[in-house]
Amino acid sequence: MSNREQWSSKTGFILAAAGSAVGLGNIWKFPYIAGENGGAAFLFIYLICILMIGLPILNVEILLGRTTQKNPVGAFKALHGDSHWKYVGGLGVLASFTILSFYSIVGGWSVAYTFEALRGTFHSFETPQVAAEFFNLKNSNPAWVVGYHTIFFAMIVVIILSGIKAGIEKASKFLMPVLFIILMVLVFQGLMLPDSDKGMSFLFNPDWSKINAKTFLLALGHAFFTLSLGMGAMMTYGSYLSDKDDVVNASYLVAFLDTLIAILAGVAIFTVVFSSGYDPTAGPGLVFHVLPPLLAQLPGGYIFALLFFLLLTIAAVTSAISILEVSVAYLVDEMRYSRKKATLTMGVLVYFAAIPCALSFNVLQDVTILVQGKAFTFFDTADYLASNILLPLGGFFIAIFAGYVWGVDEVVKNLLKGNSESVYFGNTILESSSSKKVFGLLIRYLSPILIFLVFLYQFGWI
Numbered sequence: 001m002s003n004r005e006q007w008s009s010k011t012g013f014i015l016a017a018a019g020s021a022v023g024l025g026n027i028w029k030f031p032y033i034a035g036e037n038g039g040a041a042f043l044f045i046y047l048i049c050i051l052m053i054g055l056p057i058l059n060v061e062i063l064l065g066r067t068t069q070k071n072p073v074g075a076f077k078a079l080h081g082d083s084h085w086k087y088v089g090g091l092g093v094l095a096s097f098t099i100l101s102f103y104s105i106v107g108g109w110s111v112a113y114t115f116e117a118l119r120g121t122f123h124s125f126e127t128p129q130v131a132a133e134f135f136n137l138k139n140s141n142p143a144w145v146v147g148y149h150t151i152f153f154a155m156i157v158v159i160i161l162s163g164i165k166a167g168i169e170k171a172s173k174f175l176m177p178v179l180f181i182i183l184m185v186l187v188f189q190g191l192m193l194p195d196s197d198k199g200m201s202f203l204f205n206p207d208w209s210k211i212n213a214k215t216f217l218l219a220l221g222h223a224f225f226t227l228s229l230g231m232g233a234m235m236t237y238g239s240y241l242s243d244k245d246d247v248v249n250a251s252y253l254v255a256f257l258d259t260l261i262a263i264l265a266g267v268a269i270f271t272v273v274f275s276s277g278y279d280p281t282a283g284p285g286l287v288f289h290v291l292p293p294l295l296a297q298l299p300g301g302y303i304f305a306l307l308f309f310l311l312l313t314i315a316a317v318t319s320a321i322s323i324l325e326v327s328v329a330y331l332v333d334e335m336r337y338s339r340k341k342a343t344l345t346m347g348v349l350v351y352f353a354a355i356p357c358a359l360s361f362n363v364l365q366d367v368t369i370l371v372q373g374k375a376f377t378f379f380d381t382a383d384y385l386a387s388n389i390l391l392p393l394g395g396f397f398i399a400i401f402a403g404y405v406w407g408v409d410e411v412v413k414n415l416l417k418g419n420s421e422s423v424y425f426g427n428t429i430l431e432s433s434s435s436k437k438v439f440g441l442l443i444r445y446l447s448p449i450l451i452f453l454v455f456l457y458q459f460g461w462i
């Protein structure tokens with residue numbers, strides 16, 4: 001069709017898409033959100049959200065990319081002309097700036113902590129309080145935060161510069177298996193600990209009394225974030241697929257891998273936290289404050305701490321590339337930039353856009369705006385704006401577009417196009433008319449209504 005680069009294989013695409021999905025959301029966010037919201041009860045609701053809302057939208061996003069062979073702005077233009085729908089794609093490009101500007105800071109912390117683990121720093125931490133002081137002290141130095149943001153960001157730019165096959169696909173094919181092996185090592189060591197059953201039961205024995213409206217809304221928001229939905233990242237990755245590739249089957253696999261890895265990360269983390277008698281409700285600091293001293297104190301702790309932060313870094317890198325790729329693909333398709341020029345342009349812009357987030361822990365820590373009665377720094381604002389506003393808004397419009405503008409018939413027809421091997425159960429399910437009805441119900445009613453409710457909730461209207 002064109003000289004647009006494509007994945008060299010279906011496995012390449014699945015690993016890249018799984019790499020995008022599996023990120024800080026699985027290893028940093030999921031455990032602490034689950035920890036604060038009743039463990040198993042949250043897990044249960046989260047699984048429902050992935051299945052009923054995440055999966056249909058994931059299918060639609062990948063399909064929009066595959067069908068149009070374009071970045072999010074171009075994809076809406078290709079299907080609906082030069083109409084207002086292109087702004088939904090534009091929202092994605094904006095979200096890519098916003099997400100990456102805080103994601104790269106946390107990515108930088110992960111790199112920094114990998115080095116600290118290597119130097120054996122965590123051995124001297126007696127308690128999580130000491131670890132928290134260390135974290136705050138390091139972050140009070142702007143050069144430290146900006147420096148590690150720079151290192152992390154440089155890795156992303158180098159991978160993107162190398163293109164789809166030689167960059168993103170190659171990196172994912174190497175890093176994702178490594179990530180999985182490291183995670184399995186951590187899971188097994190966690191299960192060997194005394195009292196590991198306490199952690200397991202926290203994660204798998206639901207206390208139903210913990211479920212309320214907030215659980216549902218948090219779970220939905222997180223389902224979007226963890227599957228990389230709502231800003232065209234999966235659309236962009238889908239645009240490097242050919243019509244022959246099976247979207248339905250790929251979506252199942254990506255959602256399955258993402259969920260599996262979140263649960264395994266939960267096992268690895270909660271077994272350690274519970275066997276040391278700590279509280280799982282530590283919040284966002286769980287991974288950077290609580291875990292380093294607990295891991296370091298285990299027999300063989302040096303290696304486990306190192307493996308954990310390596311895991312976090314790998315997860316962050318393969319996700320961050322998918323976020324930057326959205327903006328790069330936009331410049332390549334719409335502005336006819338070369339990949340090199342597009343990457344360098346966006347790289348420089350996003351790199352500098354992230355600086356205020358890096359300074360949120362030191363020189364700019366008092367520059368805040370009031371969000372729902374809380375003082376938010378640039379960092380908090382970027383996280384909030386992306387996860388709670390831009391992604392759900394993008395997801396809402398994508399569902400509306402698929403359900404009412406493009407139309408369920410057309411979506412299903414296109415979904416079925418790619419399955420030369422109709423043995424995959426996803427397609428068999430879609431081929432029956434009742435499942436098409438279910439798909440229609442989910443994408444036309446359930447998704448938009450639930451996302452709308454999340455909005456009302458965010459703004460305190462319900």
Ligand code: TRP
Pocket residue numbers: 020021022023024025026099224225226227228229230231233319320322323391
């Ligand atoms: N899914 C990733 C995570 O869990 C984050 C991510 C990558 C993302 N690309 C995205 C989130 C696009 C939203 C949109 O960490």
